[in-house]
Amino acid sequence: MSSQNLPQSPESPLSSEQSSEPGRKPRVAVVFGGRSSEHGISVVTAGAIMSAVDRTKYDVLPIGITRDGRWVLTSDDPARMAITDRQVPDVDQLADSAQGAVTLSVDPGNRDVVVSEPGAVPTVLGEVDVVFPVLHGPYGEDGTLQGLLELSGVPYVGAGVLSSAVGQDKEYMKRVFTSFGLKVGPYVVIRPREWEQDESAARKKIIDLAGDHGWPLFVKPARAGSSIGITKVDDLSGLDEAIAEARRHDPKILVEAALRGREIECGVLEFEDGPRASVPAEIPPPDAHAYYDFEAKYIDSTPGIVPAPLTAEETDEVRRLAVEAFEAASCEGLVRADFFLTEDGEFVINEINTMPGFTPISMYPAMWQASGVSYAELVDRLIQAALSRSTGLR
Numbered sequence: 001m002s003s004q005n006l007p008q009s010p011e012s013p014l015s016s017e018q019s020s021e022p023g024r025k026p027r028v029a030v031v032f033g034g035r036s037s038e039h040g041i042s043v044v045t046a047g048a049i050m051s052a053v054d055r056t057k058y059d060v061l062p063i064g065i066t067r068d069g070r071w072v073l074t075s076d077d078p079a080r081m082a083i084t085d086r087q088v089p090d091v092d093q094l095a096d097s098a099q100g101a102v103t104l105s106v107d108p109g110n111r112d113v114v115v116s117e118p119g120a121v122p123t124v125l126g127e128v129d130v131v132f133p134v135l136h137g138p139y140g141e142d143g144t145l146q147g148l149l150e151l152s153g154v155p156y157v158g159a160g161v162l163s164s165a166v167g168q169d170k171e172y173m174k175r176v177f178t179s180f181g182l183k184v185g186p187y188v189v190i191r192p193r194e195w196e197q198d199e200s201a202a203r204k205k206i207i208d209l210a211g212d213h214g215w216p217l218f219v220k221p222a223r224a225g226s227s228i229g230i231t232k233v234d235d236l237s238g239l240d241e242a243i244a245e246a247r248r249h250d251p252k253i254l255v256e257a258a259l260r261g262r263e264i265e266c267g268v269l270e271f272e273d274g275p276r277a278s279v280p281a282e283i284p285p286p287d288a289h290a291y292y293d294f295e296a297k298y299i300d301s302t303p304g305i306v307p308a309p310l311t312a313e314e315t316d317e318v319r320r321l322a323v324e325a326f327e328a329a330s331c332e333g334l335v336r337a338d339f340f341l342t343e344d345g346e347f348v349i350n351e352i353n354t355m356p357g358f359t360p361i362s363m364y365p366a367m368w369q370a371s372g373v374s375y376a377e378l379v380d381r382l383i384q385a386a387l388s389r390s391t392g393l394r
Helices: 040-054 144-152 161-168 170-180 192-197 199-213 235-248 294-299 314-330 365-370 373-390
Strands: 027-033 059-065 071-073 101-104 112-116 123-127 130-134 187-190 217-221 231-233 253-257 261-271 276-277 281-282 335-342 347-353
Touching: 027 276, 040 130, 040 217, 059 314, 101 144, 101 261, 123 276, 130 144, 130 217, 130 365, 130 373, 161 170, 161 347, 170 314, 170 347, 187 199, 192 199, 199 217, 199 235, 199 253, 217 235, 231 235, 235 253, 253 314, 261 314, 261 347, 276 314, 276 335, 281 365, 314 335, 314 347
Parallel strands: 027 059, 027 130
Antiparallel strands: 059 071, 101 112, 112 123, 187 253, 217 231, 217 253, 261 276, 261 281, 261 335, 335 347
């Protein structure tokens, strides 16, 4: 199918005995929830990952971040972390209401996790060997948590500070891709100061984009994910409402011209010899939705097509471009790269996700399963890769 070799059974670079205490299993802190609008999907993802972790090789410490930013110990019962009756779960539902605050030392020589109860002596839960940060959106996937973990000296799964920030900000992501020769679609950005100082001029930028490329336009929060806050705008009458919805999630917005073509995704995973791409997938237009929005992705679970029905040449090309995007943003661990295959037969990159959806129905694990790497193997490889990396400049 491709000139790149697809892995069949990844080998872990470290043994399960690696830790600061001989004989102790490595302790994996799965951190999830968070302050972004993607809180609930993060909880769902964490439940799936904790179900897949091999408990004979690792100890697991579930740490939830509430919507107001508190770190708490939670249940890791997958049944309580699933979407139920079209409702996403919440960290507060998984934690004891009297649960004390969880803290991680910023002393690189001390990896202890401590729980502080009001009026009680703090309880030391022991060292954490690696963090699996299953957070989506701001305050977690954007480099903020990664910076904290760098200060703490704790290895973690996935992209570092810079690539996390680039991967979260759709404007700068596109600027990086363009500088590396990757083709992106037409767009404009409206920054907070522009909108606050001259709404008419900001609105004109958007209208000019429609004049050059036609309607519809997609109005998005510049630093959000899971299609939250995105509106497809078919004409001028819907523009102001779409801007208000996007700004509700992020004061900086990005507006894209619609690209006619097929939606193609590709997973990238880091191996000892460098990043490799999975077989690609195609996201067909959802029947009950105007586009592939949050409801289509997670509530109605619109299925993707894996592998995508592409020619051998198209498959090789999108896999090559996915790896190029991974390298352009200096990513580590994993990435899902999203493209449009236009009517002209050209791949245009839309975005990357440095911590893509990882639920059992998500496209990233589905693409790797079709490439010969099971969900459990994927989780293990990411943990082992993180354990093998040091924090700090690299």
